[in-house]
Amino acid sequence: MTPAARVQAAIDILDDILAGTPAEKALTGWARRSRFAGSKDRAAIRDHVFDALRRKRSYAAWGGAETGRGLMLGAVRAKGDDPAELFTGQGHAPLPVQPQETGRPPRSDAERLDIPDWLWPILVRSLGEESEAAAMALQRRAPVHLRVNIRKATVSEAMELLAEDGITAQKHPACETALEVTVGSRKVAQSAAYRAGVVELQDAASQAVVAALKLRPGVRVLDYCAGGGGKALALAAHKGVEVFAHDVSPARMRDLPGRAERAGVKVTLLDSKDIAREAPFDVVLVDAPCSGSGSWRRSPAGKWALTADRLEELTQMQADILSRVANTVGQGGILAYATCSMLDVENSAVIDTFLRKRPDWMEKYHKSWLVFQGTDGFFTSHLTRV
Numbered sequence: 263m264t265p266a267a268r269v270q271a272a273i274d275i276l277d278d279i280l281a282g283t284p285a286e287k288a289l290t291g292w293a294r295r296s297r298f299a300g301s302k303d304r305a306a307i308r309d310h311v312f313d314a315l316r317r318k319r320s321y322a323a324w325g326g327a328e329t330g331r332g333l334m335l336g337a338v339r340a341k342g343d344d345p346a347e348l349f350t351g352q353g354h355a356p357l358p359v360q361p362q363e364t365g366r367p368p369r370s371d372a373e374r375l376d377i378p379d380w381l382w383p384i385l386v387r388s389l390g391e392e393s394e395a396a397a398m399a400l401q402r403r404a405p406v407h408l409r410v411n412i413r414k415a416t417v418s419e420a421m422e423l424l425a426e427d428g429i430t431a432q433k434h435p436a437c438e439t440a441l442e443v444t445v446g447s448r449k450v451a452q453s454a455a456y457r458a459g460v461v462e463l464q465d466a467a468s469q470a471v472v473a474a475l476k477l478r479p480g481v482r483v484l485d486y487c488a489g490g491g492g493k494a495l496a497l498a499a500h501k502g503v504e505v506f507a508h509d510v511s512p513a514r515m516r517d518l519p520g521r522a523e524r525a526g527v528k529v530t531l532l533d534s535k536d537i538a539r540e541a542p543f544d545v546v547l548v549d550a551p552c553s554g555s556g557s558w559r560r561s562p563a564g565k566w567a568l569t570a571d572r573l574e575e576l577t578q579m580q581a582d583i584l585s586r587v588a589n590t591v592g593q594g595g596i597l598a599y600a601t602c603s604m605l606d607v608e609n610s611a612v613i614d615t616f617l618r619k620r621p622d623w624m625e626k627y628h629k630s631w632l633v634f635q636g637t638d639g640f641f642t643s644h645l646t647r648v
């Protein structure tokens with residue numbers, strides 16, 4: 263496909279997404295209907311689509327419309343290029359630009375930085391001078407990070423195994439088990455290292471949240487919001503640590519037993535009544551449902567779907583979960599709260615509310631990871647009884 267034909271394909275897929283089809287479904291549907299497209303075409307089109315979804319607001323301004331065509335036109339103009347070179351109408355290229363398709367530069371910081379207006383003051387209150395850098399990082403593609411499963415290989419061995427499949431990865435400073443893929447990221451899922459459970463796809467900050475717990479052999483840990491089990495598997499990679507996983511939607515943990523087997527670790531799934539029987543735990547991790555603002559590079563739809571009401575609902579949910587699970591933590595144990603959010607209302611404010619209601623608890627540690635520092639945005643806080 264020519265570069266211009268790829269742009270037209272992105273326009274069609276974006277129209278499908280704007281009409282309500284989830285991004286992954288729209289991309290696979292297009293690929294199925296377009297057997298002529300090679301893997302390089304599909305990768306380039308996917309990049310166009312996700313770039314436009316991350317920068318939907320500013321591209322719509324530059325392109326003059328929130329349509330597939332408006333966004334791709336905006337993408338070209340925002341880079342300072344002349345759309346006439348791609349929008350030629352020749353072959354499968356988009357039709358030439360019409361005089362009424364004018365567009366304009368963004369009019370506010372929020373529009374320029376692709377943040378909804380209502381959210382911008384909340385981000386500024388949370389991050390101060392760093393909010394612009396964070397918003398700009400959210401406009402770009404996320405790096406591919408791997409967690410080395412230290413139960414199966416050392417970090418160097420994992421790097422060598424990846425290299426045999428043409429994948430270059432380098433150590434990431436955020437966590438000892440973390441690698442950043444610099445070449446061959448699209449080959450990871452097919453690689454021998456991945457299939458043998460030597461590496462897992464996981465952001466470095468997500469790994470660092472688990473590493474911050476400094477788990478020692480003999481401890482019993484409950485991952486209370488386990489979801490697909492990314493953190494449960496990272497917890498279970500620690501030798502001698504007994505890991506239990508729970509989720510309010512057990513279906514989300516469907517793949518966890520298979521993933522644990524591949525990783526060579528044991529994770530015991532618990533439903534709500536099992537928790538009472540197995541408590542107390544030495545560590546309870548609450549990787550809470552959140553806005554996901556720290557991972558909007560990967561899931562840009564979340565940035566546009568979030569509303570003030572939904573954010574309020576999430577903070578209520580976060581507070582409820584924390585107070586519900588506190589009693590399952592044993593004496594001297596840790597209640598660890600985490601979110602992949604950079605918003606203070608989901609992070610420090612949730613902890614402050616908990617500590618106000620429970621003066622018998624105190625915060626012993628907290629840390630934030632910001633999205634422009636090379637990882638997803640994350641927050642964690644360790645609470646313990648006074």
Ligand SMILES: C[S@@+](CC[C@H](N)C(=O)[O-])C[C@H]1O[C@@H](n2cnc3c(N)ncnc32)[C@H](O)[C@@H]1O
Nearest residue numbers: 487488489490491492493509510511549550551
């Ligand atoms: C951020 S995700 C967890 C991601 C997962 N820990 C990982 O590392 O892959 C939050 C999870 O919390 C679950 N959840 C939401 N409300 C809950 C509740 N009241 N109790 C337990 N889990 C809940 C959701 O189903 C979702 O799977």
